[in-house]
Amino acid sequence: MNRGEALSSAPAVKGFDVDAEPGGTAIGGPGREAGSAKRPGQRGPGASPSRKPLSDTPVYGALDLGTNNCRLLLARPNHAGFSVIDAFSRIVRLGEGLGASGELKQEAMDRTIDALRVCSNKMKWHRVGPKRLVATEACRLARNGADFIARVEGELGLALEIIDRETEAKLAAAGAEPLIAEEANSAVVFDIGGGSTEVMWVERGERTSDVKAWISLKAGVVTLSERHGGGREVTVEQFNTMRRDVAELLQPFLDDARELDPAGPDHLLGTSGTVTTIAGVHLGLRHYDRSLVDGTWLENAEAERVVERLLSMGYEQRTQNGCIGRERADLVLAGCAIMEEIRQAFPAKRIRVADRGLREGILASLMRADGHLQRRT
Numbered sequence: 001m002n003r004g005e006a007l008s009s010a011p012a013v014k015g016f017d018v019d020a021e022p023g024g025t026a027i028g029g030p031g032r033e034a035g036s037a038k039r040p041g042q043r044g045p046g047a048s049p050s051r052k053p054l055s056d057t058p059v060y061g062a063l064d065l066g067t068n069n070c071r072l073l074l075a076r077p078n079h080a081g082f083s084v085i086d087a088f089s090r091i092v093r094l095g096e097g098l099g100a101s102g103e104l105k106q107e108a109m110d111r112t113i114d115a116l117r118v119c120s121n122k123m124k125w126h127r128v129g130p131k132r133l134v135a136t137e138a139c140r141l142a143r144n145g146a147d148f149i150a151r152v153e154g155e156l157g158l159a160l161e162i163i164d165r166e167t168e169a170k171l172a173a174a175g176a177e178p179l180i181a182e183e184a185n186s187a188v189v190f191d192i193g194g195g196s197t198e199v200m201w202v203e204r205g206e207r208t209s210d211v212k213a214w215i216s217l218k219a220g221v222v223t224l225s226e227r228h229g230g231g232r233e234v235t236v237e238q239f240n241t242m243r244r245d246v247a248e249l250l251q252p253f254l255d256d257a258r259e260l261d262p263a264g265p266d267h268l269l270g271t272s273g274t275v276t277t278i279a280g281v282h283l284g285l286r287h288y289d290r291s292l293v294d295g296t297w298l299e300n301a302e303a304e305r306v307v308e309r310l311l312s313m314g315y316e317q318r319t320q321n322g323c324i325g326r327e328r329a330d331l332v333l334a335g336c337a338i339m340e341e342i343r344q345a346f347p348a349k350r351i352r353v354a355d356r357g358l359r360e361g362i363l364a365s366l367m368r369a370d371g372h373l374q375r376r377t
Contacts, residue, residue, distance in 0.1 A: 186260075254345050
């Protein structure tokens with residue numbers, strides 16, 4: 001095994017059908033409690049009759065328990081995709097300190113149980129039918145990850161499934177796929193998580209989109225910031241060191257992507273709290289507003305200016321920005337380092353911002369299995 005394969009936590013090349021369909025609207029900004037919002041023309045809830053939930057269908061549920069966030073999305077199918085019924089998001093930092101200890105901390109597990117209890121109550125209230133509840137990097141890596149999953153089932157009756165990296169990449173790509181530009185033939189989709197980052201080369205076909213190459217990097221906002229001083233006060237030198245770490249991890253994917261198309265993708269598509277936060281800061285929002293962020297475009301120069309601005313701020317300054325807040329102030333620069341290396345690796349001029357991803361991919365797959373969603377025609 002070469003060095004690149006040893007550093008990456010999944011094969012650089014893997015092909016599969018995205019199986020994506022127009023998704024519904026995820027409610028609530030990154031790391032914030034749920035609140036309804038939609039943008040004109042967005043796939044999901046809308047005023048037209050075709051977008052009203054089908055009354056004779058069950059409520060579907062998708063739960064994503066990551067290293068940093070616990071997120072729930074509940075929806076019903078409609079004629080255009082699905083309509084969101086309820087949603088929930090809370091930063092729990094389940095993977096806090098995991099890199100050093102190899103185990104989930106008691107305090108982190110307790111915080112997560114509290115958030116999962118809210119999710120459980122919401123699912124009971126809405127009488128959720130088909131559902132998929134997944135856990136990702138923190139539970140994959142922790143020695144006591146399986147014990148924690150058993151505790152969740154014992155205390156809350158929620159059967160969480162620890163999914164592998166390929167499944168996580170596929171679901172994230174499926175959830176974000178509707179935001180690939182209609183004129184684009186290819187896009188690099190990236191999902192910066194708390195414990196890992198999934199990067200996928202997606203090509204559009206006549207009826208489906210396919211992931212032609214993918215990689216899961218052992219670098220997320222929590223793990224990278226903890227490896228480099230904690231993320232509160234970040235010097236330019238520390239920031240560049242984080243970027244070098246990410247560049248080394250990304251290299252196997254870059255090699256394979258060049259074989260697919262030396263000219264690079266038509267554009268980048270980022271789905272993560274980091275990218276949505278950068279978009280919110282760029283737009284000058286006093287508070288995060290998903291309806292203004294999801295689907296927006298960032299030019300390379302615009303993204304670069306925001307990163308430079310955030311790097312010039314101290315920790316307390318970042319906490320006072322309404323799109324960052326205290327919960328993300330020590331993580332956002334690690335996310336910026338990951339995004340900057342991805343942006344530098346590919347010559348695409350624009351990044352599309354997605355406040356959607358894995359949960360939407362789960363819902364689309366569940367609804368399709370029941371015959372409520374069809375492939376593109």
